[in-house]
Amino acid sequence: MAKPKISSDWLAACAGCHMSLLDIDERIVEIADLVDIRATPITDLKEPDESGVDVGILSGAVNLSNHEEVAERMRKRSKLLVAFGDCAVFGGVPAQRNLCGLQAALRRAYIETESTDESGQIPGDEELGIPTEVRALEEVVDVDFFLPGCPPDADTIYYVLAELANGRIPNLAGDRLQWH
Amino acid sequence: MVHVTIDGQTLEVPHGTTVLEASKSAGIHIPTLCHFEHLLPYGGCRLCMVEVEGARVLQPSCTLPVFNDMVVRTNTPQIKEAREFILTMLFSERNHFCMYCQVSGGDCELQNAALDEGMDHWPIPPIWEPYPVDASHPYFVLDHNRCILCRRCIRACGELVGNYTLGSAERGAETMVVADNGVPLGESTCIRCGTCISVCPTGALINRQSAYRGRIVDADHTKSICVGCSVGCGIELVTRDNQLLEINGDWDAPANTGLLCELGRFTPIYEERQRLTSPLVRKDGQLKTATWGEALSLIAAQFKPLADQNGVGLAALASTRLSAESLALFKELFVDRLHAGTVASVEEYFTSSAELDRENPDLVGSVEDIKQSDCVFVFGADLYQSHQVAGFFIKRNLPDKTKLIVIDPADNGMDQQALFTLKPKKGGDADLLLGLIAGINTLELSRNKNGYDLDEFTLARVSASTGIAEAEILNACRALGMAEKPVLIYGKGLTGSFTGDSAESIRLLIDLAEMTGAKMISPRGRANSLAAEAYGLANRFSPGGRHAVFVALGDDRISQRQIQLLEEAPFLAVQASYASQLTAMADVVLPVKNWTEQDGHYLNMEGRLQQTHKALLAPEGIRSNVEVLTEIADVLGYKLQTSWETALTPYTISSPALA
Numbered sequence: 120m121a122k123p124k125i126s127s128d129w130l131a132a133c134a135g136c137h138m139s140l141l142d143i144d145e146r147i148v149e150i151a152d153l154v155d156i157r158a159t160p161i162t163d164l165k166e167p168d169e170s171g172v173d174v175g176i177l178s179g180a181v182n183l184s185n186h187e188e189v190a191e192r193m194r195k196r197s198k199l200l201v202a203f204g205d206c207a208v209f210g211g212v213p214a215q216r217n218l219c220g221l222q223a224a225l226r227r228a229y230i231e232t233e234s235t236d237e238s239g240q241i242p243g244d245e246e247l248g249i250p251t252e253v254r255a256l257e258e259v260v261d262v263d264f265f266l267p268g269c270p271p272d273a274d275t276i277y278y279v280l281a282e283l284a285n286g287r288i289p290n291l292a293g294d295r296l297q298w299h
Numbered sequence: 300m301v302h303v304t305i306d307g308q309t310l311e312v313p314h315g316t317t318v319l320e321a322s323k324s325a326g327i328h329i330p331t332l333c334h335f336e337h338l339l340p341y342g343g344c345r346l347c348m349v350e351v352e353g354a355r356v357l358q359p360s361c362t363l364p365v366f367n368d369m370v371v372r373t374n375t376p377q378i379k380e381a382r383e384f385i386l387t388m389l390f391s392e393r394n395h396f397c398m399y400c401q402v403s404g405g406d407c408e409l410q411n412a413a414l415d416e417g418m419d420h421w422p423i424p425p426i427w428e429p430y431p432v433d434a435s436h437p438y439f440v441l442d443h444n445r446c447i448l449c450r451r452c453i454r455a456c457g458e459l460v461g462n463y464t465l466g467s468a469e470r471g472a473e474t475m476v477v478a479d480n481g482v483p484l485g486e487s488t489c490i491r492c493g494t495c496i497s498v499c500p501t502g503a504l505i506n507r508q509s510a511y512r513g514r515i516v517d518a519d520h521t522k523s524i525c526v527g528c529s530v531g532c533g534i535e536l537v538t539r540d541n542q543l544l545e546i547n548g549d550w551d552a553p554a555n556t557g558l559l560c561e562l563g564r565f566t567p568i569y570e571e572r573q574r575l576t577s578p579l580v581r582k583d584g585q586l587k588t589a590t591w592g593e594a595l596s597l598i599a600a601q602f603k604p605l606a607d608q609n610g611v612g613l614a615a616l617a618s619t620r621l622s623a624e625s626l627a628l629f630k631e632l633f634v635d636r637l638h639a640g641t642v643a644s645v646e647e648y649f650t651s652s653a654e655l656d657r658e659n660p661d662l663v664g665s666v667e668d669i670k671q672s673d674c675v676f677v678f679g680a681d682l683y684q685s686h687q688v689a690g691f692f693i694k695r696n697l698p699d700k701t702k703l704i705v706i707d708p709a710d711n712g713m714d715q716q717a718l719f720t721l722k723p724k725k726g727g728d729a730d731l732l733l734g735l736i737a738g739i740n741t742l743e744l745s746r747n748k749n750g751y752d753l754d755e756f757t758l759a760r761v762s763a764s765t766g767i768a769e770a771e772i773l774n775a776c777r778a779l780g781m782a783e784k785p786v787l788i789y790g791k792g793l794t795g796s797f798t799g800d801s802a803e804s805i806r807l808l809i810d811l812a813e814m815t816g817a818k819m820i821s822p823r824g825r826a827n828s829l830a831a832e833a834y835g836l837a838n839r840f841s842p843g844g845r846h847a848v849f850v851a852l853g854d855d856r857i858s859q860r861q862i863q864l865l866e867e868a869p870f871l872a873v874q875a876s877y878a879s880q881l882t883a884m885a886d887v888v889l890p891v892k893n894w895t896e897q898d899g900h901y902l903n904m905e906g907r908l909q910q911t912h913k914a915l916l917a918p919e920g921i922r923s924n925v926e927v928l929t930e931i932a933d934v935l936g937y938k939l940q941t942s943w944e945t946a947l948t949p950y951t952i953s954s955p956a957l958a
Contacts, residue, residue, distance in 0.1 A: 202420070205397065205398050208419070208420045209397070209420070210424065210425070211396075211398055212396065212398050212399070214396075215396070218394060218429040218444075252427075254424065255420070255421070255424055257420065258424055262420075265419040266419075267419055269397070269398040269399075291417075292417065296417065297404065297414065298397040298410055299397050299400075299404035299410075
């Protein structure tokens with residue numbers, strides 16, 4: 120029986136969730152024994168296998184068109200999709216952009232900052248992703264499991280990975296369920 | 300009694316009990332948000348919904364009174380779904396960023412409610428409509444993005460404090476908590492008591508000093524007593540790592556039932572004075588650091604010869620922020636042993652009926668009497684300026700539950716809200732009291748046969764001498780005479796109270812109280828002002844011409860007038876916590892702990908004996924007030940033996956709350 124495959128990526132994120140994941144320290148060896156860690160943003164493989172993975176894990180909010188593509192691809196290729204961390208679950212810190220509006224944010228960032236001269240302009244290269252309204256992951260794709268926290272703490276992440284590795288749906292109860 | 304069944308449990312509860320209260324008494328927990336134990340039930344958030352057999356829809360348990368044979372279920376699948384829905388609606392309505400909010404992770408009742416329901420995401424995303432942040436107030440910030448419109452702040456500002464600064468504007472999704480007609484909080488009629496921030500269930504009201512200094516729920520909590528004034532409010536000092544984060548009212552404390560004023564809640568947190576950390580001795584015209592031994596020997600050298608001359612050359616002044624233990628030692632040392640020429644508290648002379656109250660205990664009023672009173676007379680005290688919590692208990696009963704009559708020659712903050720405000724010419728209090736007595740008699744409202752043989756002619760005379768129309772005097776008398784539970788409050792504004800001549804006025808007040816069945820209470824002055832009176836320290840302070848002066852200041856401040864009196868003192872020794880103009884003038888300065896760093900007893904204005912409890916560790920090298928007074932006595936060769944309780948016992952009310 121092949122080991123379950125896990126693939127992970129991040130969207131509009133600070134990488135804190137993945138750092139917290141690394142905080143499981145030596146237990147990562149145990150996880151690696153139980154599962155086949157495929158793509159992550161911090162290892163060699165960057166995309167989930169075309170043949171599909173068992174668990175897809177996404178952190179970060181959706182605030183660019185390419186995030187939508189990444190999310191849809193991860194959803195398509197994963198049997199179970201996990202929204203990892205408050206940004207993926209709630210929209211999180213990046214969602215503050217919705218309060219001032221995209222245009223105001225872009226103008227402030229690229230034109231109006233004190234250290235920008237008159238040549239400042241909002242990037243419009245066609246290769247760039249198009250900024251969108253900031254959304255939680257499940258506003259874009261169906262999410263099977265939510266792991267809130269900013270970041271979720273390492274022990275909880277380890278518990279979730281271990282449960283998923285053993286083919287069980289984790290149960291976040293008591294101290295494991297937190298939003299901060 | 301009413302018979303109800305809740306989740307299969309049967310119980311009997313008094314008529315008028317709400318379903319929420321009944322459930323609580325049965326040990327059944329129903330989640331709530333807008334509900335607050337010390338506020339009237341509101342029924343706004345709908346989180347407490349329950350199933351009532353026979354009712355068409357779910358009912359809010361916080362406002363629903365029980366009826367006989369009621370059958371309630373508190374935890375059905377329909378209810379759980381309803382709760383999650385309400386919480387989902389709340390999160391979607393405004394902008395909740397748990398990631399960086401100062402109450403996230405334990406102090407947020409909204410987050411806790413969601414976690415209790417096992418919510419791991421928001422089924423409906425927010426609409427991201429931005430809300431304003433009001434940062435105009437000196438002590439807190441109001442972030443409307445986090446407000447769930449529970450109205451606890453609005454209700455507290457009105458029901459508990461009687462200030463009614465906060466209200467709500469607009470309707471539905473546009474509803475906003477506003478100050479006055481919609482002005483920034485910092486420009487409003489807010490009196491900065493902070494009651495609103497103490498009841499806010501979310502992070503909307505942000506305490507500027509304590510935010511982001513760790514969760515309040517995880518900090519150290521020490522119950523104590525505020526020593527800002529003689530109300531003696533019960534407080535909770537919230538500390539972490541020997542830092543004071545915030546001060547909250549103790550909702551269980553009898554004197555204040557959770558309320559605090561600016562002086563109690565915020566002023567101590569914003570302490571800016573420089574802390575004294577070592578003894579100082581004046582050498583070559585300048586204050587220099589010295590050892591305790593040096594400083595104490597110098598004091599002994601100055602005081603000893605004066606003691607032998609029967610102490611006439613010695614003067615001593617004590618702050619009434621000091622504990623009873625300290626004041627008792629101070630009194631024994633300077634009065635009984637050194638026979639100092641003048642020994643007083645910083646409040647100096649204030650006659651009160653304390654001595655006289657003891658002759659007629661029925662007259663002695665309490666803060667509870669103020670709360671229950673239907674007619675409050677205030678003579679020469681401004682309870683909107685000082686002793687504010689006592690003022691809250693009057694304010695919140697206006698205008699329907701109590702009549703407020705203010706008698707003060709000076710401008711009084713309570714004038715505007717008073718039913719009647721009488722402004723006798725300065726010095727006319729005693730006469731006016733005579734007029735009130737005459738008026739009560741004239742209206743035949745006296746409850747006793749008093750010895751006053753006054754006729755209407757006296758009313759005319761009083762009216763002429765005080766400048767107050769007869770009709771006004773009679774209006775006040777009518778209100779007082781017809782009241783069921785009147786209370787007479789008198790303060791330092793009562794003429795003669797400062798010079799010691801107010802005995803006549805006090806006597807008349809007592810007569811008036813006896814005639815009308817009123818209770819009497821005086822806020823007096825600072826925390827231990829009643830204890831100071833009990834120890835015989837309510838005297839005029841006259842240091843002029845004395846050779847040495849000792850000031851037991853503690854963490855207090857003295858007035859400019861008192862500083863001027865001390866400028867010419869040939870030798871001045873001060874025990875204080877903070878540097879000030881006074882310590883800068885002194886020849887010896889002894890650093891002492893402040894009120895948060897020592898235990899001590901305080902007798903509040905009701906005669907309630909309470910205790911401060913140490914919550915913080917003083918810096919190294921600083922001693923307690925008790926230690927310092929004991930050591931001064933030591934170097935002078937005295938062993939102080941006073942038991943501080945003895946003198947206070949006659950003034951102390953016995954109360955089950957003291958246990």
